[in-house]
Amino acid sequence: MEAIAQSFTDYYYTTFDSNRAGLAPLYRANSMLTFEGTQLQGVEAIVEKLSSLPFQKVEHKVSTRDCQPTGDGNSLVVIVTGALMVDDSPAPLNFSQTFVLNPEGGSYYVFNDLFRLNYG
Amino acid sequence: MEAIAQSFTDYYYTTFDSNRAGLAPLYRANSMLTFEGTQLQGVEAIVEKLSSLPFQKVEHKVSTRDCQPTGDGNSLVVIVTGALMVDDSPAPLNFSQTFVLNPEGGSYYVFNDLFRLNYG
Numbered sequence: 001m002e003a004i005a006q007s008f009t010d011y012y013y014t015t016f017d018s019n020r021a022g023l024a025p026l027y028r029a030n031s032m033l034t035f036e037g038t039q040l041q042g043v044e045a046i047v048e049k050l051s052s053l054p055f056q057k058v059e060h061k062v063s064t065r066d067c068q069p070t071g072d073g074n075s076l077v078v079i080v081t082g083a084l085m086v087d088d089s090p091a092p093l094n095f096s097q098t099f100v101l102n103p104e105g106g107s108y109y110v111f112n113d114l115f116r117l118n119y120g
Numbered sequence: 121m122e123a124i125a126q127s128f129t130d131y132y133y134t135t136f137d138s139n140r141a142g143l144a145p146l147y148r149a150n151s152m153l154t155f156e157g158t159q160l161q162g163v164e165a166i167v168e169k170l171s172s173l174p175f176q177k178v179e180h181k182v183s184t185r186d187c188q189p190t191g192d193g194n195s196l197v198v199i200v201t202g203a204l205m206v207d208d209s210p211a212p213l214n215f216s217q218t219f220v221l222n223p224e225g226g227s228y229y230v231f232n233d234l235f236r237l238n239y240g
Contacts, residue, residue, distance in 0.1 A: 034186045034199075063239070066154040068232045070220050071191040079154075079218045079234040094238045096216035098199045100190050112188045114199040118214045118238040119183070 005067035005078045008101060008108065013060040020050045026110050033113040046113070059085040061092070076101045076108070084117070094118040125187040125198045128221060128228065133180040140170045146230050153233045166233070179205040181212070196221045196228070204237070214238040 015022045027033075027043045033050075040046050062082040070077040078099045083092035100112035135142045147153075147163045153170075160166050182202040190197040198219045203212035220232035 032188045034188060037184065037186065039188075064157065064236050066157060066234050066236065068152045068154060068159075068234065070232050071195070075191070077197070077218065077220055077232050077234065079216070079236065081216060081236045081238045094214060096199070096201060096236070096238055098197065098218045098234075100197055100220075112190050112197050114186050114188065114197065114218075116184050116186065116199065116201045116216070118201045118216055 001067055004076060005065055009065050009080055017059050021047055023047060023050060028109050031110050035115045055086045057087050070100060074103045121187055124196060125185055129185050129200055137179050141167055143167060143170060148229050151230050155235045175206045177207050190220060194223045
């Protein structure tokens with residue numbers, strides 16, 4: 001379970017930081033994203049939102065990742081904390097992000113995605 | 121859905137800050153807590169952990185709460201960010217906490233609980 005959470009989050013943030021549109025295959029029509037309080041559903045709306053975030057360069061530095069089985073026991077809830085380095089700002093922004101991953105054909109897709117900056 | 125998340129988190133943190141043992145009715149035998157990376161399961165283990173945290177006074181100041189339906193659509197995933205004021209320390213600690221609430225008899229119990237401090 002920890003290995004799934006690790007490989008998923010590695011892949012997610014590497015893709016986010018290099019090619020946000022490349023996240024589309026991780027979402028489905030029933031996927032939900034709440035990004036800083038804005039709620040979206042479905043692949044197109046989610047990828048459009050992520051792609052339009054107003055920064056050119058972004059790097060996620062993951063500090064912690066925790067996971068537990070959820071739903072019927074075959075889904076995973078994953079919580080990530082870390083820092084976001086945006087453009088050329090020297091000040092990292094703390095974030096936390098929660099994913100619920102549902103199984104599909106031997107792999108997983110993102111059913112729930114909730115992102116918040118955590119201001120000091 | 122937002123109303124459930126609001127009333128649950130209000131009740132949870134008010135109880136946590138006044139009488140941690142009083143959180144027991146919110147958990148079940150299958151409930152899981154990951155607290156700063158330590159994994160526990162079941163009412164007794166969870167309440168024992170929360171009750172033994174080494175501070176006398178604690179106050180949660182909630183900044184944000186977001187929620188989505190999850191599982192079969194009758195469960196809720198709730199993500200909270202905020203600050204924790206501990207004992208007489210003037211420096212608040214940022215935290216994020218994720219709950220999955222499962223329905224039971226017209227109410228909800230905590231199935232998943234994942235807590236992390238979010239260091240700057």
